[in-house]
Amino acid sequence: MTRLESAIRRLSAQRDLLDWAARDVESRKGIVVELGLGNGRTYDHLRNRLPGHRIMVFERSVAAHPDCIPSSDCLLLGDIGETLPAFVADGHAGTAILIHADIGTGDTATSDALAAAISPAAEALLAPGGLLVADRAYRLPDCEDISGETGVPQGRYFVYRRR
Numbered sequence: 001m002t003r004l005e006s007a008i009r010r011l012s013a014q015r016d017l018l019d020w021a022a023r024d025v026e027s028r029k030g031i032v033v034e035l036g037l038g039n040g041r042t043y044d045h046l047r048n049r050l051p052g053h054r055i056m057v058f059e060r061s062v063a064a065h066p067d068c069i070p071s072s073d074c075l076l077l078g079d080i081g082e083t084l085p086a087f088v089a090d091g092h093a094g095t096a097i098l099i100h101a102d103i104g105t106g107d108t109a110t111s112d113a114l115a116a117a118i119s120p121a122a123e124a125l126l127a128p129g130g131l132l133v134a135d136r137a138y139r140l141p142d143c144e145d146i147s148g149e150t151g152v153p154q155g156r157y158f159v160y161r162r163r
């Protein structure tokens, strides 16, 4: 497989999975959370697929396409390791119907450590039945790993549902 084909496959899987998750949660009430804005591609996709929902975005430093920058009241700037637990403690536990976590920066060990560190806050933020869709594994004892139900190739993306 060429690198181009590999990139196409990865992005197609990401799009298909976000579409799957959006269909799953669209009729529910609650917030959507984007962890890692990046250039805003998946944020743009989520706001298109879930137009009636408030999307809260967590990012250290905004470098997104100008069309894909959330309004200031929906953007939490800073280290997710600090801003996410603070957001949960600020009355938002159990409010998220969907969390999309795409925090990879190229340093796998650092990104895995961040995922492990924020797992408790992410789990607490999820509403019962809510989904965490992530680019890597999280440690969520109160969630079921349903990655196998999505049709996306195993190991490419991870999907958890809060019990």
Ligand SMILES: C[S@@+](CC[C@H](N)C(=O)[O-])C[C@H]1O[C@@H](n2cnc3c(N)ncnc32)[C@H](O)[C@@H]1O
Residues within 6 Å of the ligand: 035, 036, 037, 038, 039, 040, 041, 042, 043, 058, 059, 060, 061, 078, 079, 080, 081, 102, 103, 104, 105, 114
């Ligand atoms: C792979 S990019 C996200 C790409 C995005 N999903 C898209 O489609 O454009 C990962 C993002 O996570 C952010 N990030 C990584 N670690 C972070 C941390 N500890 N706190 C805040 N943001 C972080 C990076 O700054 C980067 O913008």
